Amino acid sequence: MLQLESKSAQDEMSKIQKSAVMVIGGAEDKIHGRLILQTFFQRSGAQDAIIAIIPCASREPATIGDRYRTIFQDMGAKDIEIFDIRDRQESDDERWHEFLARCTGVFMTGGDQLRLSGMMAATTVMDKVRMRAQMGEIALAGTSAGAAVMGEFMIAGGGSGESPNRSLVDLADGLDIIPEILVDQHFHNRNRMARLMSAIAAYPEKLGIGIDEDTCAMFESDDVFQVIGKGTVTVVDAAEMTHTTYPDAELTDPLSIHNLRVHILKHGDRYDFGSRRMLSSL
Amino acid sequence: MLQLESKSAQDEMSKIQKSAVMVIGGAEDKIHGRLILQTFFQRSGAQDAIIAIIPCASREPATIGDRYRTIFQDMGAKDIEIFDIRDRQESDDERWHEFLARCTGVFMTGGDQLRLSGMMAATTVMDKVRMRAQMGEIALAGTSAGAAVMGEFMIAGGGSGESPNRSLVDLADGLDIIPEILVDQHFHNRNRMARLMSAIAAYPEKLGIGIDEDTCAMFESDDVFQVIGKGTVTVVDAAEMTHTTYPDAELTDPLSIHNLRVHILKHGDRYDFGSRRMLSSL
Numbered sequence: 022m023l024q025l026e027s028k029s030a031q032d033e034m035s036k037i038q039k040s041a042v043m044v045i046g047g048a049e050d051k052i053h054g055r056l057i058l059q060t061f062f063q064r065s066g067a068q069d070a071i072i073a074i075i076p077c078a079s080r081e082p083a084t085i086g087d088r089y090r091t092i093f094q095d096m097g098a099k100d101i102e103i104f105d106i107r108d109r110q111e112s113d114d115e116r117w118h119e120f121l122a123r124c125t126g127v128f129m130t131g132g133d134q135l136r137l138s139g140m141m142a143a144t145t146v147m148d149k150v151r152m153r154a155q156m157g158e159i160a161l162a163g164t165s166a167g168a169a170v171m172g173e174f175m176i177a178g179g180g181s182g183e184s185p186n187r188s189l190v191d192l193a194d195g196l197d198i199i200p201e202i203l204v205d206q207h208f209h210n211r212n213r214m215a216r217l218m219s220a221i222a223a224y225p226e227k228l229g230i231g232i233d234e235d236t237c238a239m240f241e242s243d244d245v246f247q248v249i250g251k252g253t254v255t256v257v258d259a260a261e262m263t264h265t266t267y268p269d270a271e272l273t274d275p276l277s278i279h280n281l282r283v284h285i286l287k288h289g290d291r292y293d294f295g296s297r298r299m300l301s302s303l
Numbered sequence: 304m305l306q307l308e309s310k311s312a313q314d315e316m317s318k319i320q321k322s323a324v325m326v327i328g329g330a331e332d333k334i335h336g337r338l339i340l341q342t343f344f345q346r347s348g349a350q351d352a353i354i355a356i357i358p359c360a361s362r363e364p365a366t367i368g369d370r371y372r373t374i375f376q377d378m379g380a381k382d383i384e385i386f387d388i389r390d391r392q393e394s395d396d397e398r399w400h401e402f403l404a405r406c407t408g409v410f411m412t413g414g415d416q417l418r419l420s421g422m423m424a425a426t427t428v429m430d431k432v433r434m435r436a437q438m439g440e441i442a443l444a445g446t447s448a449g450a451a452v453m454g455e456f457m458i459a460g461g462g463s464g465e466s467p468n469r470s471l472v473d474l475a476d477g478l479d480i481i482p483e484i485l486v487d488q489h490f491h492n493r494n495r496m497a498r499l500m501s502a503i504a505a506y507p508e509k510l511g512i513g514i515d516e517d518t519c520a521m522f523e524s525d526d527v528f529q530v531i532g533k534g535t536v537t538v539v540d541a542a543e544m545t546h547t548t549y550p551d552a553e554l555t556d557p558l559s560i561h562n563l564r565v566h567i568l569k570h571g572d573r574y575d576f577g578s579r580r581m582l583s584s585l
Contacts, residue, residue: 184491184515184534185567209466212494218567233466233557252466253557257565263581266569275515275535278567279581285467285500285560287548299545299561 040064040157042199042240046206046232046252047131047165051092057237057250062096064160065126070098073117073124075150077106077140078132078166085130093128100124104146112144121149126160129167135177138170138196151198157242161198165206168232173200174224179216184275187267190216192223199240201294203227208255210234221257222267222278228294229257236288244295248286258282258297322346322439324481324522328488328514328534329413329447333374339519339532344378346442347408352380355399355406357432359388359422360414360448367412375410382406386428394426403431408442411449417459420452420478433480439524443480447488450514455482456506461498466557469549472498474505481522483576485509490537492516503539504549504560510576511539518570526577530568540564540579 041064049057065072074089076082086103093101102120106112121127127150129137141147154161169175175195183189195204203224205217208231221229232238233252240246248254264279284299286292291300323346331339347354356371358364368385375383384402388394403409409432411419423429436443451457457477465471477486485506487499490513503511514520515534522528530536546561566581568574573582 181494182492184518184569209497210464212463212496214496215491215494218565236466251557253559275533275569276567277535277569277572277584279572281565281567283500283563283565285558285563287466287557287559290559290561302559 041160042154042171043160043162043237044168044171044204044230044232044240045162045164045237046168046208046234048207048234049164049237049250050235051088055092057235058092059096060237060239060249061126061128061160061162062093062098065098068097068099070126071100071124072098072126072128073102073104073120075104075127075129075141075167076132077104078134078137079130080132080136082107085132089128089130106140106146109140109144112141112146117146118149121146121153124159126162127154129163129170131165131167134166134169134175135193137166138175138194142194142196147196151196154198168204168206170196171198171204172202172227173197174203174227176203176205176216176220179213181212181215183215185215185219185222185278186273186275187219187223187270188272190219192220201228202230205229205231208233209253214255217255217257218278218281219276221259221281222265222276225259225262225265228297229259231255231257245291245293245300247291248288250288254286254290256284256286256292258284260297323442324436324453325442325444325519326450326453326486326512326514326522327444327446327519328450328490328516330489330516331446331519331532332517333370337374339517340374341378342519342521342531343408343410343442343444344375344380347380350379350381352408353382353406354380354408354410355384355386355402357386357409357411357423357449358414359386360416360419361412362414362418364389367414371410371412388422388428391422391426394423394428399428400431403428403435406441409436409444411445411452413447413449416448416451416457417475419448420457420476424476424478429478433478436480450486450488452478453480453486454484454509455479456485456509458485458487458498458502461495463494463497465497467497467501467504467560468555468557469501469505469552470554472501474502483510484512487511487513490515491535496537499537499539500560500563501558503541503563504547504558507541507544507547510579511541513537513539527573527575527582529573530570532570536568536572538566538568538574540566542579
C-alpha cells in the first residue's frame with residue numbers, strides 16, 4: 022500500500038515534470054524523425070493526448086490545421102480539435118472551453134504573429150491556455166509565429182543585413198506566456214542576430230532567445246529550458262549590460278551596446294533562465 | 304628655449320600617437336565626406352604623406368590602385384606609389400624598399416584575402432610594412448580583404464544563414480600585423496555573426512572583431528582601438544568561455560559555445576583590447 026502510494030506520488034510528480042512549453046524556431050521536421058513534434062505528442066500524454074491546434078496565425082488556418090491534425094492522428098492522439106477561430110467573439114463559444122478543460126496539449130502554428138496576437142490576445146480562450154500552461158497542466162507548443170508570441174513583448178518583424186539599429190526591429194505586445202523572454206525564430210537561418218540584439222537593447226530586462234529552424238527551446242518547471250533539435254538556440258543576456266544608446270539614438274543610427282553575454286546552445290544543452298546560467302548538458 | 308624643447312617633445316609625442324593601424328570593413332566612402340580615408344591621409348602626415356598602395360588582393364590591381372591614387376592625390380599627398388607586385392620575387396626589387404624606407408602610410412585594398420596573403424606573406428616588402436607599422440612609424444590601413452589579413456589567422460571565406468558550425472568558416476594564416484585579433488568585414492551587412500562566432504570557437508584566445516562597411520577600427524598605441532564611421536564594430540570575446548564543442552564536433556554539426564561576451568561599438572566608442580574592456584567614448 023505504501024509502495025502504491027509512493028508510485029502514485031511519483032506518477033503525479035512525473036506528470037508535472039512532463040508538462041512543458043515548447044518554443045519552436047519554425048520549419049520543424051514533419052516527415053521523418055519528427056523529433057520535436059513527437060516530443061510534444063509525448064508531453065501531451067501520448068496515446069491519451071487530447072490536442073487543441075490553434076492555427077490563427079495563418080491565412081490558411083484550415084489547411085495548416087489539417088496538416089498538424091494528420092500528424093498527431095498518425096502518432097495516435099486520442100482526440101484533436103482545430104480551433105479555427107476567425108473572429109475574437111468566437112473565442113467565447115462554449116465548445117472551445119469544454120475542449121480546453123479536458124485537453125492535455127495545445128499547439129500554435131506558424132503564420133503571422135501580429136495576426137495571431139490580434140486574434141487571440143486577452144480572449145477567454147488564450148487566457149485559459151496561458152493559465153493551464155503556466156500551471157503545468159498542459160503541454161503548450163508554438164512554432165515560428167506561434168513561438169514569437171511567447172513573451173510579454175514580441176518581435177513582429179524586422180530586417181537583416183544592417184548594423185544593429187532601432188529601425189531594424191518592430192516590437193509589439195506578445196501573449197505573455199513566458200514573460201521573461203523575448204523570442205526570435207528562423208534565427209541563424211534568416212540571419213537575425215542583429216535584430217534580436219536591437220530588440221534586447223530596447224528591453225534589456227528580457228532574455229533574448231533566438232531559435233533556429235527545426236530546433237526547440239523546451240521550458241520546464243524550475244526555470245530551466247533544454248534544447249531539442251537540429252540547430253542552435255542563441256541566448257542574448259543583457260543583465261551585465263553597461264551601456265546602450267537605445268532610447269536616445271535616431272531610428273537608423275547604429276546602436277552602441279556594451280557587455281552582452283551570448284551563449285550558443287545545441288541539442289541537449291540546458292540553461293537556467295532564473296539564475297541566467299548554463300547547466301551541464303544532458 | 305625651454306618652451307621650444309617642450310613643444311618639440313610634444314610634436315614627437317603627438318607624432319607617435321598619430322600613427323595607427325586602421326582596419327576597415329570595406330565599402331568605405333570614397334566620394335563624399337571620405338571620413339575614414341581622410342583620417343588615414345591625416346595619420347599619414349597630410350600634405351607630407353608619402354603613401355604606398357598595395358593592390359595585390361585585387362584581380363584588377365592597376366585599376367583599383369589608380370582609384371586610390373586619385374583619391375589621395377586629390378587630398379594633397381606628397382608622393383604616392385602603387386605596389387603592383389604580381390610575383391612574390393618582385394618583392395625584393397630595390398625600388399619598393401627605397402620607397403618603403405621613406406613612406407609614411409601604407410594602404411591595402413580589397414579583393415581576395417587569400418590572393419593577398421599568397422602574394423605577400425613572408426615577403427621582404429610585407430616584413431618591412433609590418434615592422435614599421437608595429438613600431439608606430441607609419442600609418443597602415445587595410446579595407447575588406449586588406450582588413451581580413453591583419454591577424455595571425457584570418458577568415459578566408461565562409462557562409463551565412465546557418466547555425467554556427469565548423470564548415471561555416473574557412474580559416475587560414477593572416478599577415479600577423481595585430482596577432483591578437485581575428486577580423487571579419489562587411490560584417491552585419493553580410494550577416495557574418497555566425498561565421499565569426501564559429502571562427503572564435505576555433506581560436507578562443509583571439510579577439511573576434513567584426514567590422515561593418517564604411518566603418519573602421521583604428522588601433523593606436525596602448526592597445527586601444529576606437530571606432531570611426533557609419534556602422535558598428537562588433538567585439539566577440541571568448542576570454543570567459545566555459546565550454547565549446549569546436550574541436551570535436553562534426554564539420555556541419557551545430558556548435559555549442561557558452562559564455563561569449565559581445566559588444567556592439569559605434570563611432571567614437573573606444574575599446575582596450577589589452578585588458579579587454581570598454582573605455583568611455585570620445
